[in-house]
Structure formats: structure tokens, C-alpha cells
Amino acid sequence: MPRLQSILSLILVLVTTLLVSCGSPQATVPPPTYTAEKIEQLKTLVAPVNAARERMSELQSDIEKKNWVDTVGLLRGPLGQLRQEMLNVTRSLLPEDQPQAKQLVKELFGHFERIDTAAKNRNYDLAVSQYREALKDFDAFLNLELD
Ligand code: ZN
Numbered sequence: 298m299p300r301l302q303s304i305l306s307l308i309l310v311l312v313t314t315l316l317v318s319c320g321s322p323q324a325t326v327p328p329p330t331y332t333a334e335k336i337e338q339l340k341t342l343v344a345p346v347n348a349a350r351e352r353m354s355e356l357q358s359d360i361e362k363k364n365w366v367d368t369v370g371l372l373r374g375p376l377g378q379l380r381q382e383m384l385n386v387t388r389s390l391l392p393e394d395q396p397q398a399k400q401l402v403k404e405l406f407g408h409f410e411r412i413d414t415a416a417k418n419r420n421y422d423l424a425v426s427q428y429r430e431a432l433k434d435f436d437a438f439l440n441l442e443l444d
Pocket residue numbers: 404405408430431434
């Protein structure tokens with residue numbers, strides 16, 4: 298009987314120690330869910346990405362009109378910051394949501410590079426098909442399902 302008592306108190310000490318040691322370093326680990334604060338931060342970071350999404354119709358019309366100089370200008374000018382803006386969003390996601398977001402950014406910019414090349418070569422068909430692919434990846438990024 299006294300033995301059991303001492304085991305119980307030992308377990309209690311161990312549990313308390315574990316709770317304390319798990320409690321302190323948690324400050325540096327991202328929260329396991331999207332907190333209200335994090336969602337507010339994400340909204341701010343997504344705003345310029347949404348603005349860039351609206352300029353995609355400009356890109357489409359430049360391609361359709363075969364305005365190759367404007368196409369390249371748009372990709373390097375107004376859309377030039379987009380990669381950084383998307384990566385800023387990606388870094389603010391929970392770790393488990395980041396790989397998918399990163400992959401879509403990589404895909405999107407692969408398509409942008411091919412549109413750039415197509416514009417230089419005045420390759421209309423390639424520009425149109427790559428624009429469609431870019432749009433898909435862009436929308437997939439904005440529609441990412443977060444945990
Ligand atoms: Zn793609």
C-alpha cells in the first residue's frame with residue numbers, strides 16, 4: 298500500500314514535468330490551427346495576390362491581340378512582384394498547407410516563363426495554352442483548402 302502510493306506520486310511528478318517541458322518551447326512552434334490573428338494576417342497578405350489575379354484578364358487580352366511587348370511588360374512589371382507576394386502568403390500558412398501552395402507557385406511561374414518565351418517567339422498557340430494553365434494554377438492557389 299505505501300509502495301503504490303509512492304508510485305502514484307512519482308507518476309504525478311513525471312506528468313507535471315512533461316507538461317511543463319512541453320509548455321515552454323511551444324511559443325516558437327506555429328499554432329496547430331488558423332487563429333483569428335493568423336487569418337487577419339493572411340487576409341492582408343492575400344490582398345495583393347487578389348489584385349494580381351484581376352490583372353490576369355489584361356494578360357489574356359494582350360495575348361489575344363498579340364500585343365507581345367505588352368504581354369512581356371505585364372509579366373515583368375505589374376505581375377513581377379507576384380511570386381514574392383505568393384511566397385509571403387505561403388510562409389504564413391500552417392506547415393502542412395505549405396508544400397501544396399509552394400508547388401502551385403512553382404507551376405504558375407513555370408507557365409509565366411513559357412508565356413514570356415512564347416511572346417518573344419510570337420508563338421500565339423503556346424501563349425494561349427500556357428495562359429490557360431497559369432490561370433488554373435493561380436485559381437488553385439487562391440482556392441487552397443486550409444485546415
Ligand atoms: Zn500548371
